[in-house]
Amino acid sequence: MLDSITWPATWTGVLPDAVVAHLPDLALAAALAWGAGLRLYLVVFLFGLAASLGWWPLPSHLQVLAHPLVLGAAGFMALVELFADKLPWLDSLWDALQTFIRIPAGAALAAGVFGDTGAAAALAAALLGGTLTATTHFAKSGTRATLNTSPEPFSNAAMSLAEDVAVVGGTWLAVQYPLLFLCLLLVFLIGAIMLLRLLLRGLRRLLRVLAPRSSHSL
Numbered sequence: 001m002l003d004s005i006t007w008p009a010t011w012t013g014v015l016p017d018a019v020v021a022h023l024p025d026l027a028l029a030a031a032l033a034w035g036a037g038l039r040l041y042l043v044v045f046l047f048g049l050a051a052s053l054g055w056w057p058l059p060s061h062l063q064v065l066a067h068p069l070v071l072g073a074a075g076f077m078a079l080v081e082l083f084a085d086k087l088p089w090l091d092s093l094w095d096a097l098q099t100f101i102r103i104p105a106g107a108a109l110a111a112g113v114f115g116d117t118g119a120a121a122a123l124a125a126a127l128l129g130g131t132l133t134a135t136t137h138f139a140k141s142g143t144r145a146t147l148n149t150s151p152e153p154f155s156n157a158a159m160s161l162a163e164d165v166a167v168v169g170g171t172w173l174a175v176q177y178p179l180l181f182l183c184l185l186l187v188f189l190i191g192a193i194m195l196l197r198l199l200l201r202g203l204r205r206l207l208r209v210l211a212p213r214s215s216h217s218l
Helices: 017-052 060-066 068-084 090-113 119-147 154-176 178-217
Strands: none
Touching (some): 017 060, 017 068, 017 090, 017 119, 060 090, 090 119, 119 154, 119 178
């Protein structure tokens, strides 16, 4: 729990005291889970580095992120992902492999924020965090797969750079302005759900078009 942080007094009277007291933890858990769906290694590295430099305290169950071995591994993998995520088709292959890593990692990171609160709170955070990571991951991977159908390669690199900036900016925002971050995250989730619905509709149309062709070929 991040009780040592002093938050804006203007929140008092606007939000219930219980909500204000847990906003930093909620924003941290949400930022970790959301960031894991986009750039798992980068978000681990950023929060670990901030804790290592004394810029931002981490809950006891997540202090391992500041360990030099974890920082080194996360930094190395963040560099690998930095390049792999910007190459057409390789980015989709990378996303497919990361499906089995990002979602459980996002759930574990969110649970770690509330590890000191109790098993029930940690489990609830894991369930919600894993769902948030999965939604973010599938919206990202679906968008990138759609962009790969474009003949030009620049849209992939532009989208990848936008995701890099979003993770860095979101990390800073969650630390400095947790309430604003949570509000923007809600907007992002609504957009991601709408995007997933559009992608699923497009996939169904494509399957309906391909089905008659495959039956004629037989």
